[in-house]
Amino acid sequence: MKIVADENIPLLDAFFASFGDIIRLPGRAIAAEHVREADMLLVRSVTQVDAKLLQDSTVRFVGTATIGTDHIDEQFLSEKGIGFASAPGCNANAVVEYVLSALNVLAEQQDFDIRDKVVGIVGKGNVGGALHQVLQRLGVATCVCDPFLAESEPQGAYLDLPTLIAESDIISLHTPLTDSGPHPTHHLFNEHILRQLKPGTILINAGRGAVIDNEALLKLKHDGVNITVVLDVWEGEPALNIELLPYIELATPHIAGYSLDGKMQGTEMIYKAACRFFGLPTRIKLPGIAPMPVMKSISFAGNVPRQQAVSTAIRSLYDIRCDDVMLRRELGKSEVDVGNVFDSLRKNYRERREFKTLKIKLKNCPGDVVHAFKALGFKVVTH
Ligand SMILES: NC(=O)C1=CN([C@@H]2O[C@H](COP(=O)(O)OP(=O)(O)OC[C@H]3O[C@@H](n4cnc5c(N)ncnc54)[C@H](O)[C@@H]3O)[C@@H](O)[C@H]2O)C=CC1
Numbered sequence: 482m483k484i485v486a487d488e489n490i491p492l493l494d495a496f497f498a499s500f501g502d503i504i505r506l507p508g509r510a511i512a513a514e515h516v517r518e519a520d521m522l523l524v525r526s527v528t529q530v531d532a533k534l535l536q537d538s539t540v541r542f543v544g545t546a547t548i549g550t551d552h553i554d555e556q557f558l559s560e561k562g563i564g565f566a567s568a569p570g571c572n573a574n575a576v577v578e579y580v581l582s583a584l585n586v587l588a589e590q591q592d593f594d595i596r597d598k599v600v601g602i603v604g605k606g607n608v609g610g611a612l613h614q615v616l617q618r619l620g621v622a623t624c625v626c627d628p629f630l631a632e633s634e635p636q637g638a639y640l641d642l643p644t645l646i647a648e649s650d651i652i653s654l655h656t657p658l659t660d661s662g663p664h665p666t667h668h669l670f671n672e673h674i675l676r677q678l679k680p681g682t683i684l685i686n687a688g689r690g691a692v693i694d695n696e697a698l699l700k701l702k703h704d705g706v707n708i709t710v711v712l713d714v715w716e717g718e719p720a721l722n723i724e725l726l727p728y729i730e731l732a733t734p735h736i737a738g739y740s741l742d743g744k745m746q747g748t749e750m751i752y753k754a755a756c757r758f759f760g761l762p763t764r765i766k767l768p769g770i771a772p773m774p775v776m777k778s779i780s781f782a783g784n785v786p787r788q789q790a791v792s793t794a795i796r797s798l799y800d801i802r803c804d805d806v807m808l809r810r811e812l813g814k815s816e817v818d819v820g821n822v823f824d825s826l827r828k829n830y831r832e833r834r835e836f837k838t839l840k841i842k843l844k845n846c847p848g849d850v851v852h853a854f855k856a857l858g859f860k861v862v863t864h
């Protein structure tokens with residue numbers, strides 16, 4: 482079997498070598514001539530999979546090791562009888578941890594306690610739902626806008642977008658990117674909606690760039706509108722609008738989902754789907770091949786303040802400011818190609834592990850510290 486795969490998919494050999502020969506290519510470079518005689522195509526979010534790519538190919542199965550599927554023409558695949566699988570939820574924890582790291586840093590910079598804020602979640606699927614759960618465990622007030630869930634759960638407490646905006650101090654966007662259907666999200670946050678944000682609102686987008694109209698956001702910022710913006714995703718990626726950068730409090734190159742755990746899980750999910758599609762047994766399992774985390778445990782003892790302990794643990798695994806600084810530093814160099822910088826930071830991303838991989842050893846610590854670590858998803862050992 483001939484497999485064409487994005488070179489940025491981890492554990493390709495471990496999972497797919499037994500299927501046949503793997504040809505690795507940069508995701509954006511995968512073109513019709515590469516897949517013409519292939520049986521399987523494995524991509525991430527940067528490869529447009531459509532008729533142009535696959536019309537004249539022998540590809541029978543496409544897997545994307547990502548949550549988002551806006552780069553896939555699923556209707557075309559179905560019409561051509563090509564098998565398809567994505568990796569729903571694979572990196573949801575990573576995105577949640579990205580949001581928690583952002584809030585942790587902003588809470589320190591702006592001197593607030595997250596428990597005094599209302600967090601509005603737009604899109605309560607795998608990512609938004611997991612964020613909702615963590616925030617509830619932490620005792621943070623939340624509200625949700627998700628018109629699809631509102632329709633299927635008429636008893637649920639869902640708000641429309643203007644009401645969510647009026648009630649929220651912090652808004653986190655976790656919708657897919659859609660431009661059709663009853664509730665399209667393309668430019669959901671247009672100028673009209675953006676101008677409804679309360680002064681001081683924190684707006685986080687770790688979904689898809691074009692859910693916020695980036696031109697409108699820039700216009701608001703030029704007008705001096707007082708909102709704090711965290712962007713992981715940008716309209717026109719990889720060539721983000723560099724003019725917007727100085728107005729963004731925390732700016733990162735679409736890496737919210739880039740925990741090693743999330744990426745490996747994505748590969749495993751499409752491996753299992755490929756096995757099902759080709760009628761093969763699933764012999765390989767992630768626990769057997771995932772590398773051990775570098776940092777295994779952190780200890781706290783005695784009357785350590787909750788915020789200090791939690792910040793230390795979060796930042797030891799994931800400090801969003803590292804990604805923010807790297808992006809600004811690289812884009813600040815003279816005569817850079819913005820798209821190349823963006824892609825290169827993603828391609829060469831460091832090894833980042835999720836909270837669940839770190840053991841927190843607590844000795845005689847206050848109950849609220851123990852509770853906070855458990856709520857955040859760390860492995861907690863008390864003695
Ligand atoms: N920045 C990053 O690295 C990552 C970004 N993503 C993005 O996050 C998105 C969400 O991921 P999941 O939660 O796993 O997807 P999901 O499909 O599980 O959930 C999406 C939710 O959004 C809701 N929704 C759809 N249209 C809406 C609208 N107009 N207003 C409010 N809610 C709406 C849906 O009803 C659904 O509940 C993905 O589609 C992907 O684009 C996902 C992983 C990593």
Ligand SMILES: O=C(O)C(=O)[C@H](O)COP(=O)(O)O
Binds near residue numbers: 525547572737739
């Ligand atoms: O899973 C998704 O959806 C994402 O947004 C991924 O984190 C995107 O990563 P790449 O596929 O672009 O490497």
